[in-house]
Amino acid sequence: MATVDLVVIGGGINGAGIAQCAAAAGYSVLLLEKGTVAGQTSANSSKLIHGGLRYLESGQLPLVRKSLAERKALLELAPSLVNPIPFYIPVYENSRRSSWAIRAGLSLYAMLSDFDALGQFKSVPSVHWSKIKGLKLQGLKALYQYWDAQTDDKLLTQAVVKNARSLGAHVVEHAKCYSIEHFHSHCKVHYQVADEQQEVEALAVINAAGPWVNEVLDTVSPPIAAEPIEWVQGSHLLLDIPANDGILYLESCFDKRVIFVMPWNGQTLVGTTETVLEQLAGKPQITQQEIDYLLGIYQHYFSAFGDVEALKTRIVDNFCGVRVLPKQSGNAFDRPRDTLQKSQASHPNLLSLYGGKLTTYRTTAAEVLDWVEQTIGQRQTLADFDKLLLE
Template sequence: MEAVDLVVIGGGINGAGIAQCAAAAGYSVLLLEKGTIAGQTSANSSKLIHGGLRYLESGQLPLVRKSLAERKALLNLAPSLVNPIPFYIPVYENSRRSPWTIRAGLSLYALLSEFDALGQFKSIPSVHWSKIKGLKLQGLKALYQYWDAQTDDKQLTQAVVKNARTLGAQVIEHAKCTSIEHLNGHCKVHYQLVDDANSEVVEVEALAVVNAAGPWVNDVLDKVQPQIAAEAIEWVQGSHLLLDIPANDGILYLESCFDQRVIFVMPWNEQTLIGTTEIVLEELVGKPEITAAEIDYLLGIYLHYFSEFGDVDTLKTKVVDSFCGVRVLPKQTGNAFDRPRDTLQKSQASHPNLLSLYGGKLTTYRTTATEALDWLEQTIGERQSLADFDKLQLD
């Protein structure tokens, strides 16, 4: 029977980051992914490395500060994968957020970035408003420009896994965890190859297990013996549309004309990407698919600001692709848009060698990884470090 220090279940960005961080710290690591690396939520995000300007409205200042610090780190560690990009916020006569509100938010954003070069923002003079092709100018009172970053989320996750492998981590795709026995001071993890019904169940002894299965975090906990209590969660679907429309040179941060939310209109492979929605799912079965209501919602907002196509039916002919990501939020009352976006890391006294992750953001995967490493060191002790996690370059 194989024995390792750590088994990580889930090959999304958080599982990949934890495997990389733990391997760099000298731990023997096995990462199990039931599908392919970055095959689910981590390939279907809004593809942004950002501080989360909108989180200021719900008072999540620590998360914004942390996210801005991670934006700076990733721009340095992954310059070929994470690129700065201008964002534009148009403010109209009937906008719910006034020019003063936007300016105050951007000023706080700059302050929380510790006046990083990308923390700068400016008001665009009206003579230059037309540079944003097709944007409605009627009723436009102000146009602000600030900075964040864009990435290919799948390629970034794959790069993290590639680096983890160079540090000695084992990574097995199409490997489904079938059970976890939590014993005194260690766990026995059993997995089977998904594509081979006749494959034997493999048993691995691990001093610690991290459950980073994303939307399926509680499904993994159902496989734990003795039984363990799970957190109450909701699945929130975020959908995007790709339109065969030439992209602008930056990202539009647009207030929804239907509710209190904001969406992004982004360049992606020389086309236009719109997202995201937030729909609470009653169940999680099969591959998430965009709904008709989400399509109408996103296209309706786009037409509110870019009216050249006239109506939703005409604009639908420009849709060339769609994708959906599902994220985990704590089960609460109220609008999903205002829920906390920080990661909850849960370990219980009855199962001290098992850590489960709930939620999290693409931008802050490295801080999630270092927090998991702190738990790992406290649980099974430190190892001889192989590399400095904060200096590992990604390509």
């Protein structure tokens, strides 16, 4: 039977980052992905590396600070994959968030970035407002510009996996984990590749299966309790409309949420929604309600491109990602976005991850590595995780 220090289940950005971090720290790592690397949520995000300006409203200041630090790190470590991009926030006469509130939020955002060069913001003079093609000018009182970053989430995840492989991690795609036996000092993981059943003995197992985290826990013996969760779908529309040179941060005209209107491969990407799913079966599909929601907001600000029905003819693609949130009362928009790491005394060699953000995958990986070191001991370091370049 094959033996490794660590089995990581899930080939999204968190699983990839953990495999890279652990391999750099000298651990033997097996990463199992039931589909293809970056084939699900990590290819269907809003493609932003950002601090999360909106998280300031719900008081998640530590998350914003951590995210801004990671934005800075990724701009240095992955310069060909993560690029700075201007963001614009229009403030109208009937906006829920006043000009004063936006300025205060951007000032705090700059402070939490430790006044990084990308933390600078400005008020755009009215003479330049028309440079944002198609933006509604009627009732516009102010326009603010700040900075964050954009990435190709799938390519970024694949680059992390490529780097993990170069450090010795073994990555197996189309590997369905169907049983995890937990013993006092190790685990046995049974998985299937094509028609062949295989097993591996590991000192520790990381369950980074994203929306399927509890599905993996259902395979564990002895049985283990799972955290109650909700699946929240985020959908995007790609429109055949020439892109502006930056990202619009827009207040929904239907509720208190915000959405982004982004350039993507020369066209316009609009997202995202937050739709709670009752079940997770098959590939996520955008709903008609989500289409109407996104197009309704876009038409509200960019009426020059036609009404909602006309905009539907401009849809060239859509995609949906599913994120995990703790099951709580209240609106999904206000829920915490920190990653929950769950280990139980009854199963000391198994750690499960709930939630997480694309931007902070490296800090998640470093926190998991701390758990690994405490659980199975340290190894001889191969590379400095904080200096590994991605391309």
